[in-house]
Amino acid sequence: MAADLKRRRAIKAIGAAAIVSQVGLSKLARAEVKLRYSNASNAGYLANIVMTEYWQEVAKRTNGEVQCEVFWGTLGGEQTLLNGVALGTLDGYHGAYTGMREFDLFYTVGLFRDYDHAARVINGPLRDKLQKAFEAKYKVHMLGLGRAGTFGLQTKPKPSSWADIKGLKVRTGPIEGVVESLKAIGTNPVTIAFNEVYTALQQGVVDGQVTLNTLIITMKYYEVVKHWIRNDFGLGFDKVVIAQRTWNRIKPEHRKMMQDLFFEMEQKKWYPVLKQRLDADYKKWEELMGAGTVITLPEAELRKLTTPTAERLANQILGPGTYKQIQDTA
Numbered sequence: 001m002a003a004d005l006k007r008r009r010a011i012k013a014i015g016a017a018a019i020v021s022q023v024g025l026s027k028l029a030r031a032e033v034k035l036r037y038s039n040a041s042n043a044g045y046l047a048n049i050v051m052t053e054y055w056q057e058v059a060k061r062t063n064g065e066v067q068c069e070v071f072w073g074t075l076g077g078e079q080t081l082l083n084g085v086a087l088g089t090l091d092g093y094h095g096a097y098t099g100m101r102e103f104d105l106f107y108t109v110g111l112f113r114d115y116d117h118a119a120r121v122i123n124g125p126l127r128d129k130l131q132k133a134f135e136a137k138y139k140v141h142m143l144g145l146g147r148a149g150t151f152g153l154q155t156k157p158k159p160s161s162w163a164d165i166k167g168l169k170v171r172t173g174p175i176e177g178v179v180e181s182l183k184a185i186g187t188n189p190v191t192i193a194f195n196e197v198y199t200a201l202q203q204g205v206v207d208g209q210v211t212l213n214t215l216i217i218t219m220k221y222y223e224v225v226k227h228w229i230r231n232d233f234g235l236g237f238d239k240v241v242i243a244q245r246t247w248n249r250i251k252p253e254h255r256k257m258m259q260d261l262f263f264e265m266e267q268k269k270w271y272p273v274l275k276q277r278l279d280a281d282y283k284k285w286e287e288l289m290g291a292g293t294v295i296t297l298p299e300a301e302l303r304k305l306t307t308p309t310a311e312r313l314a315n316q317i318l319g320p321g322t323y324k325q326i327q328d329t330a
Helices: 002-029 046-061 078-087 101-107 115-122 127-138 176-184 194-202 252-289 299-318 322-328
Strands: 033-039 066-072 092-095 140-155 169-172 188-191 208-212 227-229 235-243
Touching (some): 033 046, 033 078, 046 066, 046 140, 078 092, 078 127, 101 127, 101 176, 101 235, 101 299, 115 140, 115 235, 115 252, 127 140, 140 252, 169 176, 169 194, 176 188, 176 299, 194 208
Parallel strands (some): 033 066, 033 092, 169 188, 169 208
Antiparallel strands (some): 092 235, 140 227, 140 235
């Protein structure tokens, strides 16, 4: 009897120790801030792959104090998601949509020398102005802009110069920078929803299109358009934001780490992969469509045609002197 009583006491002691241990572990792993974060595309989209890894690394570096649940392609379109961040149903989002001229401006051809220059400008002299504009409209902190890929111009007829493109009806999305750039080179821009582009090209409603280069092979546009102009026709960006109310709950040292980590991962794991994929896509296009169907036209002439538009929009949208500030950024 005494032995049984002793054994029961020992079991209780072990159980109590186990409970204490579990509570301790739970306390260590319990998130002080837990976010709901989303994008409209599926889990295979490069940005979503990178941001999944980003949030895993954030949880690791904060010892579980900041954790994130991600929703890829399940909660609606980009406008719905960004509005959800503003209204409080989500804590963060990345995507192309902002509904703001300040960001649509960046798609203008000739505004930046290249993607590296764009990153230095946006994360440098323009960052405070962009952050204030974003916060005023949506009450969000702008973690940064992910370089989502260059835009490409495609045409049915083969152009030998920029003059050959004048007068063509070219599809675009409702992005001011792209629309104005198309006007600058003499085309007639036609705004058509993304899900209607293939049919519009197939039926001859338009003579060409501007779209994100990384989508061209995936969407099988080689079935409905012949030529792909290699010159970048605007730069795409995913805006990465966190609700200000959520950002303010994160410890200052964690906020700094998260900001630095985003810049590091965007530079090393986001942008370089895009460049590699695009080179492969150009090669694939010529395998499918024949040699000479990927065309490079004179870059200097494109810049000459589009620079006045880029300067006008930059100074109009972000204030006088903005275009010079952008160009003066090394």
